[in-house]
Amino acid sequence: MTIRTSPTLATLRGASAAVALGLAGLGTLAASPALAQEPATSPRAAEDALVMVARQDPGTLDYVKSILTALRLWIPANVVEPLVYFEADGTVSPGVAESWEISEDGTVYTFTIRDAQFSDGTPVTVEDVVYSLETMSESPVVANAAAFDSVTDITALDDRRVQVTLSQPSQNFWFGMGDVSGLIQPEAAAGDIATNPIGTGPYRLVEYVSNSHLTFEANPNYWGEAPAIEDVTVRIVTDGTAGLNALAAGEVDAIPVITIDLWEQLVNRDLDDQYELVTYPQVGEPTYAVINQALDPGLRQAIAMTLDRQQFNDAFGAAWGAENTCTFGLPNMPWYAPESAETCPYPFDFEAAMAAVAENGYGDVELEYVSLSDVPDLSLPADVMVPMMQAAGFDVTRNAIDLARYSQIIFQGRPPQFDVTIMSGPGGATQWACPDPEAAGWSTYCSAEYTEKLQAADAATSQEEYEARMDEASAILREDAVIVPLIAKLGVGLLHPDLEGFTEPRVGVAVELSRLSW
């Protein structure tokens, strides 16, 4: 007997096969490397222009009120300059201040202000400098205001000099003058800072359209050498794959900050071979577990022993982007050290963690792990850590929430409502200073001993003394097992191979556009 297939069924099968082949072909297209060789010369090169990609929209450009990295990548150093610049070799270069004097006891700083103009054509005055510093000293952002903790007076001595008096020597103040705390803006334009910040930098902001782009052009009033690249556009591309597609298509020339959710994809697409892959610590962040200090110290230590740093690193899929560490900081900091027996008081030891849980009944303690659901850098570590803790015998449940809720119950909650969480961020070790247990911050960590070491470091009169005190503080932090460092993520970027001059940021995390050239 012959079975005849109906025309309809035959057509359907044929069509299905055709569609399947078509989709498979497109799928192969997606998986295949975008280009087999180095990218063609950028069409922007001949026009002295540059297009970059940013993954996040800053929302506001008000650097006095906002600490968002998405803003600090572009505005400081490029549009608004600090008083001084701290170079990678440790030297200090002039910024808005053309020179400075520091009294012998380190408590009086006298800045001579450069005879220059802001990008809107108005002259830089000592009143603008005093206004800028006073505004920063009252900034609601702790990291901005902390540099002024020891400042007692800010005065204009004459029409070119500003004197800052401190109650004691302060390394934090001096470093702050080369960072966001030391940015100088014209008082008259301060009202528009959220959308149009003005400064003396090599570029002026032409336009900011949220969730779309920032455009910059060379500042005609810049006091220094004009930048080689005159026009820079930063396209805000929140979808990572779309950003890599734009790079592969030659529509953009660089993605200076690539978040970890794209590391594996850029390797799979061979983009790391075709473009210049740069890794640099400044834009990186320490990733660390935070274990509520109210928990029993032994329990905290047992949790710390479930942290397999290599497993976290492997999860990110690109070993060049992250280093395992037990010290809180980034590889460019003197007190930083890679993971080692000497620097890890509670190294990964699953058997010991299980034994501690069994012996001390830690499995009876209900623990809540709160993770940020909308930040890949932080939800990925949770995927690793929670199962490990459960396997070790902890009774832990995961509560995944978005940033706004996280801000409310973790950052602003008093006391914060979590037992364990993983966080990363640009803040330094001084963010854990806590002179009074009643004033413990979001991390719950409060140590008088640690805070005293930080204060001693701040009051140090030499760099050597500063580093020694910070090293001692770092050791205390590790032993307390509240802030438990896991890895130091590096800043990772992809640049067109013809683009030259990329250097590590001098002002916080800012990508310095004026140093780039074709």
Added chain:
Amino acid sequence: MALYIFRRLAFFLGALVASSVAIFLLIRAAGGNVAAIVLGRDASPDAIDALATEYGLDRPLAVQYLDWIGGMLSGDLGRSFRTNESVTDLVTSRLEVSIPLALMGLTLGLLIAIPAGIFAARNAGRPSGAFVGLLSQVGIAVPVFWAGILLSLLFGVHLGWLPTGGWTPWSVDPVQALRSLVLPVLSLGTILGAVMTRYVRSAVLDVMNQDYVRTARASGMTASQALLQVGLRNAALPIVTVIGLQMAELIGGTVIIEMVFSLPGLARMILANVAAREVIVVQSTVMLIIVFVIFVNFLIDMAYALLDPRTRRGR
């Protein structure tokens, strides 16, 4: 007809009031506040409270609601807390992307759906009709973000014919603006076409089996003549409904397309502002979309009344 319009208007206003209360409460029920997001994790609770007060977020909810509604009624949609930009300006600048995207996507969808749906209905039970049905099913099954990424890879990265994403304002370069919309419109329109093809097919099949079409054919008309001259007006009713619903969804619901192609449209703006708890921006923008949706539905009701006199007589 006047009573019918009055009833629809009353419903229109009632829906607006209910929606405004719902939006106002929902965005606040989500928790978090814009001051905490702006200042970051290290800001003290006092600093957060001070900024929230500066933003007016500490006022009683009823005062905030009435203030917002009063502003809306007088044409003031409010301002962004973070940038002090007017919501009117923010929305207007996004509409130059969202409206062409929605209209072009819908037009492409209709250009695909109407002939394909009629063809599929006319050839129901035949291989050609089944093939169109299969393509429609595939179109419905393909996630829009996946289609977008593949189109971007093919036409943007590999062939280099079109931009992979980004936006050039119409005022700067209209041709480039149009090029920026080609792939998003293709992604949106083909999938929309696939969805609507099924509605058109179903509506046409329905009328083709009606007595009046059979009568028309018995009077000597061909199948095509009967469909075009007698059947389509009736088939148009459910199709118009679907078009209205899709149009409303397109204005605020193209967030995935806007993200994949980095378009600064309305949907992406809303999403970003929800994440930042910019309550005024979200409330006012969503309210505008609701007004639009309800207005479109009002127009659909009016279209129904014109297309089918029984509707306005309340039958």
